[in-house]
Amino acid sequence: MEVITxxxxxxxxxxxxxxxxxxxxxxxxxxxxxxxxxxxxxxEKENLCLYGLPNETWEVNLPVEEVPPELPEPA
Incomplete structure (x- = not known):
């Protein structure tokens, strides 16, 4: 899928x-x-995400790289 900015x-x-x-x-x-x-x-793909786009469409894609794959446990 193509990334739309x-x-x-x-x-x-x-x-x-x-x-x-x-x-x-x-x-x-x-x-x-x-x-x-x-x-x-x-x-076959893990961690797929459903994204709503501003033009009222949607896409299923892998998560954005900015999000850590695992959140640390709270202290």
Whole structure:
């Protein structure tokens, strides 16, 4: 899959529009596109993530590298 970059929202309205689009994408993946979502999930790959995109679409991809694979135990 190709990585799509989106501009960083700067105002409250842009943040809300971004949130609303991503939320709509997640809901669409889990409801109307359920069969396509199920087919996209490959059991051979571990740690797949469902991402909602600002343009109200979704994608299943590996997690972003910025996230640590395991969180440390709290002290």
């Amino acid at each position: 989106h501009p960083t929202p700067r105002t409250v309205d842009e943040v809300f529009t971004d949130f609303r689009g991503r939320r709509a994408g997640l809901i669409k993946a889990l409801t109307t596109d359920m069969v396509k979502f199920y087919q996209t999930c490959d059991p």
